Amino acid sequence: MTKKQKNRQMKVATLIFIILFSFTIGLFLGRNDRPVNYISEKINQFKEEWILVFQNHSTKTNNNNQSIVQNAQFHFLNVGQGSSTLLQSDDGTTILIDTGRYEDKDKKILTYLDRYIGTGGKIDLLIFTHNDSDHIGYGDLILQYYDVQEVWMNGYDSTSKIYERVLDAIGNSNTQYVEPKNGETHQVGPFYLEVLNPGTELRNNPNDDSIVTKVSFTNFSGLFSGDASSRVEKNIIKDGANLNADLLLMGHHGSETSTSKEWVEAINPEISVYSAGENKGYRHPGLETVDRLNKMNIPIYGTEKNGTITIKANKDGTFIVETEKEE
Structure with a gap:
């Protein structure tokens, strides 16, 4: 990856971490009766969804760049x-x-x-x-x-x-x-x-x-x-x-x-x-x-x-x- 791509990936990773952290705190505060396994499953599900979003965005960006280059x-x-x-x-x-x-x-x-x-x-x-x-x-x-x-x-x-x-x-x-x-x-x-x-x-x-x-x-x-x-x-x-x-x-x-x-x-x-x-x-x-x-x-x-x-x-x-x- 180029430095620009690495920086973009780092920003997305940081954003995901912040959202996951906020989501976890919310679960503890709002649903403290839930078991730990439930919280872990939710975090993993949320993380997988964000990875798919990032991969799809990268693929679309690459495909768009390919189509633009003449x-x-x-x-x-x-x-x-x-x-x-x-x-x-x-x-x-x-x-x-x-x-x-x-x-x-x-x-x-x-x-x-x-x-x-x-x-x-x-x-x-x-x-x-x-x-x-x-x-x-x-x-x-x-x-x-x-x-x-x-x-x-x-x-x-x-x-x-x-x-x-x-x-x-x-x-x-x-x-x-x-x-x-x-x-x-x-x-x-x-x-x-x-x-x-x-x-x-x-x-x-x-x-x-x-x-x-x-x-x-x-x-x-x-x-x-x-x-x-x-x-x-x-x-x-x-x-x-x-x-x-x-x-x-x-x-x-x-x-x-x-x-x-x-x-x-x-x-x-x-x-x-x-x-x-x-x-x-x-x-x-x-x-x-x-x-x-x-x-x-x-x-x-x-x-x-x-x-x-x-x-x-x-x-x-x-x-x-x-x-x-x-x-």
Whole structure:
């Protein structure tokens, strides 16, 4: 639950306690000839009725929020040779997947977050797909500067100073820490998340232990796989999960070690995106990967040529693409 939901629940619980206390006093004063068991039964009955009222109110509120939300935005942030994706819905729900590269001296990710959610704004869920420096980059600053409700990590330890700073920031914050496993599902506002990797036993490979998720917003969905290799992709396919999605974030920045033919066919996306910098030494995206997607007539967008890429998804599954700069 968010802090706001917890505060609301606390207020309702306090109100119930006051009413129960008053009710009990009234019973003792007005019906002191009644046995103790009768009073206890009445209190339990009254408490159960109030719990049902509260649950029904919460369900109606959630359903109303779901029906109000019509649109969501998937921002692939231009953070250089790194990865960071911000998901937002009209009701203010925000999910941040990875936090870019620590070597970005301009700290562009903070500029983007200030623009999209406001300085010190709320992030409902922060996912670090894995602990490479180009994915956890300025995660420590984000945990310090923003109101992060929940953090996901894959449980694979690292000895890097960047990783240690992120762990310290988590420890010094009020965020909830989770290590999700494949087969789990989570609802965050109007976003529905299916965890496809890692399993209960880690592979002890920093890339292949990446948190892989399918994120759905009503009739639009996207696949996010961190730096997981084609080996992981094939294992996920064997598990039999429904991978069909409209959007594919190419694995490992479009590297030839990921985004296999079988993976793309299983997802059958309408659009693909890769996050990479202008440094050609990394050879991202891989020529074979690009050629594979071109042959399948899947449009490709990249942050190093298009800048920040925003996909605006509608409730009916239609979407439009906006780019920060032209090719």
